[in-house]
Amino acid sequence: EIVMTQSPATLSVSPGERATLSCRASQSVRSNLAWYQQKPGQAPRLLIYGASTRATGVPARFSGSGSGTEFTLTISSLQSEDSAVYYCQHYNNWPPHTFGQGTKVEIK
Amino acid sequence: EVQLVQSGAEVKKPGESLKISCEGSGYAFSNYWIAWVRQTPGKGLEWIGIIFPGDADLRYSPSFQDQVTISVDTVINTAYLQWSSLKASDSAMYYCARHNSAYGDYDAFSIWGQGTLVTVS
Numbered sequence: 001e002i003v004m005t006q007s008p009a010t011l012s013v014s015p016g017e018r019a020t021l022s023c024r025a026s027q028s029v030r031s032n033l034a035w036y037q038q039k040p041g042q043a044p045r046l047l048i049y050g051a052s053t054r055a056t057g058v059p060a061r062f063s064g065s066g067s068g069t070e071f072t073l074t075i076s077s078l079q080s081e082d083s084a085v086y087y088c089q090h091y092n093n094w095p096p097h098t099f100g101q102g103t104k105v106e107i108k
Numbered sequence: 109e110v111q112l113v114q115s116g117a118e119v120k121k122p123g124e125s126l127k128i129s130c131e132g133s134g135y136a137f138s139n140y141w142i143a144w145v146r147q148t149p150g151k152g153l154e155w156i157g158i159i160f161p162g163d164a165d166l167r168y169s170p171s172f173q174d175q176v177t178i179s180v181d182t183v184i185n186t187a188y189l190q191w192s193s194l195k196a197s198d199s200a201m202y203y204c205a206r207h208n209s210a211y212g213d214y215d216a217f218s219i220w221g222q223g224t225l226v227t228v229s
Contacts, residue, residue, distance in 0.1 A: 034216035096169035
């Protein structure tokens with residue numbers, strides 16, 4: 001089973017500043033990596049797939065990069081509505097398609 | 109509108125059986141893999157297993173194999189997750205989620221159900 005490790009656990013960022021979230025895979029997942037945003041009381045929402053492709057309707061301030069074992073989600077200019085927990089997930093092989101433990105983004 | 113609608117919250121006792129559902133609408137149900145995901149405060153999001161409604165091809169996480177059963181009814185466009193004997197540790201929020209693209213084995217989840225809270229006590 002591939003282990004996904006996210007850092008940091010919590011990130012506190014001022015509005016308008018950049019937020020950088022990391023995700024590391026225990027072995028290569030090529031570009032088969034997704035990022036999700038989850039707000040309290042809601043289901044996760046797909047932000048990024050294929051490591052760098054924004055899902056439909058996702059604002060351009062969200063971007064993803066990386067391949068292999070190291071990945072980054074960047075929020076270029078943090079908005080108040082971006083306060084949430086962010087998860088990475090690989091989908092490189094069967095099974096399971098494991099998730100990271102999440103990074104909580106707080107507005108400073 | 110493409111959506112997955114899950115059955116309501118359940119409160120059960122240890123040892124009881126349970127089957128929760130996930131109905132898809134607004135798309136070709138048979139052509140997209142549907143997965144089940146567990147969420148607990150302690151362990152975050154856990155991938156349970158996945159089924160392709162078109163041919164009932166089924167994959168389980170080793171952690172959940174023999175613990176749950178995933179099935180599908182394509183006549184009513186519904187996927188199921190069931191337990192034969194619940195444990196307190198099964199208490200969690202359960203989500204169904206659909207692959208982003210049709211047919212592909214490996215994909216992200218672009219459509220999620222609203223979640224079903226299962227409490228075993």
